[in-house]
Amino acid sequence: MESSTRRYGKMANNERILIVDDERDFVEACRRTFEAKSYQVATAFTRAQAEGMVKPEPDAILLGTLSPAGDSFRLYQWLKQHPRRKDIPLLVIDAPYEQRSSRGWKQYEGMQLEADDYVTKPVEPSSLVLRVQTVLARASRVITVLIADDHTMVRDGISAVLGLQKDIKVVAEAVDGQDAIDKAMRLLPSVALMDLVMPRMSGLEATQRIIRECPYTKVLVLTQYDEEENLVAARNSGARGFIPKRAAGQDLVAGIRAVHAGEYFPASFAEARDS
Structure with missing residues (x-):
């Protein structure tokens, strides 16, 4: 009854x-x-x-x-x-x-x-x-993620992969560096996935601002420009990790979990410095 x-x-x-x-x-x-x-x-x-x-x-x-x-x-x-x-x-x-x-x-x-x-x-x-x-x-330990990339197909692909993870939730997408800063300051995501080359403001500039304004948010750089100089520049800007897009796949999920836990990804990224 x-x-x-x-x-x-x-x-x-x-x-x-x-x-x-x-x-x-x-x-x-x-x-x-x-x-x-x-x-x-x-x-x-x-x-x-x-x-x-x-x-x-x-x-x-x-x-x-x-x-x-x-x-x-x-x-x-x-x-x-x-x-x-x-x-x-x-x-x-x-x-x-x-x-x-x-x-x-x-x-x-x-x-x-x-x-x-x-x-x-x-x-x-x-x-x-x-x-x-x-x-x-x-x-209660869900990792919230902001995806910043100026290519719709890239953002959609990343969202689809992360949507399969129970402990990860995409809370917003940004189309350029300034958009990423605005959304990071408003939503305070656990992790910001950051492309390096975007209109209006580069990913490096956006990373520096987010690290300064949103210390809770960890930045993980995801880019097709994986030369050593970009890796070093990302490290110097305050990012916690660096993943070439061509090697994403499982590295993407592992990288998000690692930087959220306060680690560098990969571990060798902590040693990236100007030569």
């Missing part, structure tokens, strides 16, 4: 957890456990109920088994198709192995699953608290 759902209660912890499962005893045990840890908890027993409980958006969703079979996956798809809901941290709770064929996630569903964590029943609610804490902590 719709009235049996439970909306968020007022607790000391501001983090909201939505628990979705058709086993009422299990849901109730989870609710008591999470509320004992001061989480705000909402519960739902059907897909329709759950879809009506995502406003306000929860900080994490525990998605268990639902009837009829396939409703858990349909709810998952519904969540992922919405731009605001698709990034809500998700912990999937599957049926026990012996019930998997009738109540659990099908193999083809699991192959499409992009959850932040996955467990199978039976599972103690107290262990779910620890898993949710880990998922929430991981989600």
Whole structure:
């Protein structure tokens, strides 16, 4: 019954957890456990109920088994198709192995699953608290990125690659150095990906300004002009890393994570100096 759902209660912890499962005893045990840890908890027993409980958006969703079979996956798809809901941290709770064929996630569903964590029943609610804490902590460490390049195809390509990473989010794109400065000062991204040669203001000038005005933002130079003099100039301007466009690929993601962590990328970039 719709009235049996439970909306968020007022607790000391501001983090909201939505628990979705058709086993009422299990849901109730989870609710008591999470509320004992001061989480705000909402519960739902059907897909329709759950879809009506995502406003306000929860900080994490525990998605268990639902009837009829396939409703858990349909709810998952519904969540992922919405731009605001698709990034809500998700912990999937599957049926026990012996019930998997009738109540659990099908193999083809699991192959499409992009959850932040996955467990199978039976599972103690107290262990779910620890898993949710880990998922929430991981989600809070998302690296925000500003892409500065005057070529639309380059920006689109980089955005597509970074969009596949759960811990990286593109917050803005800039078409020249001045645009990069304006957006960096307004959005304070974790990392600015900076082309060297752009109209209005070069990437080197923009890097110097961003380093001075936005000390929280790390600059990673990504350019097709990978001569030694450009590498040295980028290092002298305050950049934390340098990646030739021809060698991007996985280096791009690794470089973003490295400079965000306060490292140089590659490590040898720290030694780049005028000869």
